[in-house]
Amino acid sequence: MASPSVSSTSSSADSRVQTTFDLVNWDNLSSLACTFAQLPQGTGCHWEDQFSGGYNLVRFLHLHDPQKTVIVARVPLRSEGAMNEDHDSAISKRVESEVVTMKYIETRTAIPVPHVFHYNARAEEDVRSPYILMSKVDGVPLSSVWDDMNDDRRRIVLQQVIDILLELWSHRFDKKGALFDGADGSLCVYSSSLFVDPNETGTRHRLLTTSYSHAADYWLAYANTQLRDIDESNFGSDTKAYIHSQAWFMRSLIPALFDPSIDVHGCPLSPGDFHSQNIMITDINSSHPRITAIIDWEFSGPDFVSSFAQYPLFIVDHPHWDKDHPLRERNVRDQVIFDELILEAERNRNLVDNLQLSRLISDSYGIYLFHQAMYFPGMYPSVYPPLFAYVFGDDEDFSTDYYWALMENGILHKDKKRFEQEREVWLEACRVLGEEAVNVNMTRTEFKDLVSKSRERFDNEGSVCKWLASSQ
Template structure:
């Protein structure tokens, strides 16, 4: 049963945690766990709880002879009524994670939490999708990595490499998410099924299974981004610059992505292979070991270029200053990783195959590209990095470069188009007022608004001419 001390969420500023906590029937959840463990009802108590970016996690202590602890995880919910699309995205996320964990547990030697029970739907008793799984031993690598000596770091990285090489050997014919088909056979569906339709950052719902290699996928993604820039924020004075940035990113794709590396299929890629999801034990000995990889959410087959990247815990964060103290350490760790990976490939007779070591050692430009493309909310801070990587850091001439593209270059026509939209928007705001004509209208919203008040505009003015066009 839920004890009084556990009846409220920890002091977090994210309102989703309390909303989710209040939705779930924790007493029914604990009763379910007791039933599964063949224990009398009430033979358990709730313990510590954790919250991440997508889930609320609680530890349930069973009153059995082994004093077993199991992990209950439920997806975080937003305030207000959820749409059917939103609920569907969460359900598919849970379903695919369970299928992926079971695949890894069955077909590899990689340790993962064992799924005891789950529901991808909001069942009447628990009132939420959930996964009930075994608790793994150890502590997150993130809690000890910074204080490890070089010998222990080498020992950990060697185990990380063994895991990556095993995942590298499991190939699928599409990028996407793993599901069970009607006959329980393994199927791959588009990973866009995970996308939350209420998330304003998700704009490009591409069917990932439609692309045979990364170059085609990223070209479609970049074109969708350019289309989004054109259709959103009608009349914004920064659209010419934003458009030129996105155009530049698209121009890099042929140089960054080699279609030939995807011809042998997509390796199984963990969605968040970071140090907080790598559990280790015996941390104070010279034989510390990885006990499990947790959190397989958003995992699935992915293009080789996305898989073949350094583990995130030895990669510089895009927002770090140039003198950040961890940069030098990461340089050493990546050099050690390269050495150990090449050694492992040679020992496994993989030297004649497509070398993962070569791809990872040359992956920084693709990492920067993906960071800039995936996180449009951080575009202004992440975006300059690919530019600096291409042209060098000796002199920042990005503003001159984009001005040249827009003033006299290939994007001059686009700039004139956006400038005209700006004039149309300014006339509309002058006639109708700031309360009516906002700054974040899409092109369709602006058009509908202008049609509503069409009789209030000069027939020879910018708004009327724009509507006629």
């Protein structure tokens, strides 16, 4: 067997790409691929294109067989600072669940996906990394052609997307989580924290290890935990009262946005990233473009109905877009077409009932904005104005006045007073101990430990000692 030629160059600036490239034994991985492709002894192969995304490095192995087979090798991206047992375990679970999900899709649905030839969810000595070896699918990513498609072709593609969504909609599971093979060979759903860094101890990580019966329960627990995290972190911050009021406002929306009754029939199987870069398409210049596969099933699994029932991301306005962004008008047209097509598809399948996917998706804008704000706090400046306008039906942004009313004379008045007191305590600690010793990122517990150890340096009648006495 000819030794594969491996180029160490990469167009990505992500340092994890080179770290991962150097970690993997590509010679051994190519040998394994040829073995599972059942090539005759001595058949050669070579590596060609590679690219990377947010989580994986992908390379194409070209086999020197009569069919000119191409095998896609995908390995998780690693960083030098994340080579430990917890990360290894988290990555292994991610790979295992993705393969189980892909095999489920391949065998139990008509949705086209790459075929998995072989995989290893652990970093064995031969390859030194988990990996998946899968078939290469025909076509190009929809993202590369969608903007140039005319309305008729986009309509044909949306019809196929709807067929895929309705099929996934019909596969229900008893809880939110990730798919795994059980010890007895049965399919299991585990409540899972696959979706976050294992070193992350924030809200989402802790909640994903718990099972919730419906989205309203999950989001209420999420919001309450977020409020506790805000309360505990950044002790003495002068913006904490405002941030706390924003989080309180988000929690107040949950009963109106999330209907527990829509989850009583279980959680549909949800793709983790149903975006246009993961939809492969061919015949793009013909009158009937065709979806050839949905790729990248990482982080997929059963999810709440409200999370599933969303417009495909490639026909949704990005929160950072300006109001006059040229694609906004086209997305409106595409969503109208989508609504028309999915309702027609439901009628053809006799799926018209009280829990229509079409109705849920057409009413999903508020939930979409809520998800963006909760999962991606960096989106707050872009997401809050349209979310506030959606809730109050007014384009005028009076959110600052609203939050101030809550804090000054309303239900959050006591919380505001407490945060102001903590600010005074923090400022006194800075004056006495110095700003180098008292930083702005300390948790409540860290701050308390710090000032307790230096209690004799503070005035007994000052803010610090009074606060310590009240917090015993």
